[in-house]
Amino acid sequence: MGQTVMSGERSGTGGGLSGTNGIAFPVVPWKLFAALACFLLVVIVVNISSHAIEDPQTALWEPVLWECSSYLAILVLVPGIYYSYQRFHWQRFGVPRFLAAQMVACLGFSLAHIAIMVGLRLIGYGLVHQHYDFAQGHLALELIYEGRKDALTFLVACGFIWVYERLGQTVPAALPERIEVRSDGRTLYLTPFEILYAEAAGNYIELHLTTTPKPLLLRGTLIEYEKRLGAYGFVRIHRSRLLNRDHMRSFTSTTAGDLRITLSDGRELTGSRRFRDQIT
Known part of the structure; x- marks a missing residue:
């Protein structure tokens, strides 16, 4: 077997979750979840009002359903975003590996978001006996359109996590010498x-x-x-x-x-x- 020789200095982990094997699914801090939920709520209210102003012929309940289904789907998936961020934390794995992991996680987030969102909309339209067609004959274009928005949402969520970690950092007390x-x-x-x-x-x-x-x-x-x-x-x-x-x-x-x-x-x-x- 090969031998690994250690130098006098040890490389730090820089924080984050300790260890990488058998890591438990972390719980999203409630303050972080609440802050992100409030931010997204403001966004959907703006979007609903924009729909109402720009397309007054459409019944108001439709943009409300569109935006709320997306909002709920995102909230359901926030723990997954948080897990991905912490599981491959840049302070332990380095920025390149962190970014690669988040790109894969972002793709998974987008597909899951679309699936949950469309499912909720189908239920909503079904309750009023109307038909909902997500693709409208252009599935690839719709996936690209939603994927672009989901990538931005994923980036915003990661930004919230980063800020939350920075705000939570405190200057450690000096350790006793003995x-x-x-x-x-x-x-x-x-x-x-x-x-x-x-x-x-x-x-x-x-x-x-x-x-x-x-x-x-x-x-x-x-x-x-x-x-x-x-x-x-x-x-x-x-x-x-x-x-x-x-x-x-x-x-x-x-x-x-x-x-x-x-x-x-x-x-x-x-x-x-x-x-x-x-x-x-």
Whole structure:
């Protein structure tokens, strides 16, 4: 197997959802959804009024149905747009891959929007015993026409997500230079670099240090220490182990797909393939 050698600096993720494997379908923040819904509502009101002014011969209920069916279809699909944005976030995958993913997502959004919208219109016209013909003999032209508008809608939705993320960012508080731990009745203050890795040991945690071969035994769970140490660059590499990435020098893949990680002091740790994305 090939070996990957790590430099002293680690590349950041820049935020977004942590991890990429088995990502859960994210819930759209209600403030973001409400803001986008209000913006689109203004647009459809303007469109309905434009129809009424420019084509007074058409019954008002028709443009209302046209616009509301499109509006409802978009709202139904907003979670999909949000998922696509977060799943292939540009801060994790880079701008080119993000844009490529969004182009595919935009096409899917347009087709789904048209399908839902036309379905709602067919129901609406059916309720008043009238016929609705979306294509009007020019299906390709209608798809291009709707696709152009859908691309703009998709772009606007992504813009709302981007702005929402920017507004939600806060300046992080400065991290303490030392980490306070208690072991054997003593209170110790360790620098993050002193800790090689942390390992679960029943109801305790073992901190393996650069300064002593004997690990410190601390009461607590690995989840608690993952929250405490995560900001200092510690990542989960195994269900029972956290690693200080600053001490990772190289890793190789095993035949089973797991990782064999070499630390700065020469010792080796096993990392689970489940957490491979944390260090690659």
